[in-house]
Amino acid sequence: MLGRLRAGLLGALGVLLVAALWDLYKAFGPEQGVLVGERTLILPRATDLAMPHTWEMVRRLFEPATGLRGAPTALEAVLDASAFTLSIAARGWLVGVVVGIALALLMTRFKIAEAGMLPWIVLSQTVPLIAIAPLVRRWGAQIEFGSFTWENEHSVALIAAYLAFFPVAVGGLRGLKSPARTHVELMHTYGVGWWRTLITLRLPASVPFLLPALRLAAASAVIGSVVAEVSIGLRGGIGRMVVEYAQSAGGDPAKAWAPIFGAVAVGLVAAGAVGLLTLALRPFHLTETIR
């Protein structure tokens, strides 16, 4: 308990330190930044436009988001957008985790599947998101069965899943193959089949590998959602908001930072949720040691 309190305090201290560094540089750094030669900027400009005061950013959060009458505060707008993005990222994460684990199982079960699929799985991550986002949207637009129509947010969730499945597939594969030969042979001597071995041995043994993979997948899903929102042009989420607010940076530089804080919050919540999962699976996190 004390350890957790300490960790929390240190975390808060870290944030304050970054804020202090920011304002110290702003106070003492050169207005026009530091240039090498004619054009290469190696330290940023310290103008109000480039680097608003941290307290300006915080204060801006509590002012109305737009000039319209009855407009919500920036904080409310950002929270709304964050919740929207988070829900898309969560759906993407879930799909990605299911697909990733299914692929890992398939590759564990069939050697030929591993040989044939693993290179493609790795290759899939080298495709730039910006290239596939419009394609996914176009393909999705043609899908329609019954009362279900493919919305743009489904495209975004799919792209989030596309990023999220990768660490799960690779980490899951490593985890499922992690049991020592002794353990596998022991199961063989018990005369139990592949499924029983999977449930008694391989799945529990994969947990220490899967947990970091799930965490990575959560981060990837958030990034995927934010980027895909921009490339697909989905309104209502943090990604689009970053672009919109950046456009008003000229007259209202602090405003552009509000959705960035939102994106950070979404990432933190996502990582925290996976952290809770880690707590629940703690019994499987033990490793065999010989003393």
Added chain:
Amino acid sequence: MTSSKQTTGETTPGTTSRDTSAQAQAIDVVGVDRVFRRRRDEVVALQDVTVSVAPGEFVSLIGPSGCGKSTLLRLVADLDTPTSGSVTVFGKSARQARRDQDYGIAFQQAGLLPWRTVASNIELPLKLHGVGASERRARSCELLELVGLQDFGRHHPDQLSGGMQQRVAIARALAERPRLLLMDEPFGALDEITRERMQNELVRICRETSAAVLFVTHSIPEAVFLSDRVVVMSPRPGRIVEIVPAGGGMGTSHERTDEVRDAAEFFHTVATVREHLHGAPVVGARAVENR
């Protein structure tokens, strides 16, 4: 089981203890070859190996690394199949014996599942074979007592020392009351003091369960102390050099106590085994050296 026990104490010269096989031997290996083919290489791991183990008898396999002693044990356990020759266990094929759970097995690594408690590790084979919970609990209590770990049932393996983990592994091997125990260097990773204590324990456990044992080891004194007969093997190709009876003044394998370690007969047998291992007579003085 007990009737044949009488025969094993007597000197059974050479490889021919198979004459008693009117009733099924615990293990009967006849004319077994095992050749490993890797690309162009051919490694003859075992060549024309014939050996048997009577019910209740303790037989050790000893020899330098690469002499095929572990391979022989794996053939009996049906973790590997012979290139030619036959392996029968209690009159059945090795495969059938494995399916019928006729043997329990312990490896050099304890191979306990780290996420399971000690008691549930011992209960694992019972659970996999559909034994009810209350019966399982009763059996694991019994076995924990047998190996002297009654207070550790709720601990996890990583809280136990190496010797304790190995005792749990032996208890697990005994869970289904097998009439045959296969042990592949189970004490190999233990220090000398723990090792001797474990040997004494094993003698007692064998006496109480009257199981036959096939025991692979590197240590000459260990083999002599524990066994009714010591099978000496040589490498490249792996074959049986000699089968040395270890009885006489030492009594049967169930009667061994710490005094045996100081008996003249013990040193004499150690010297004989060493002689066969080195393939040349060893000077008398060196026979006294106890390792």
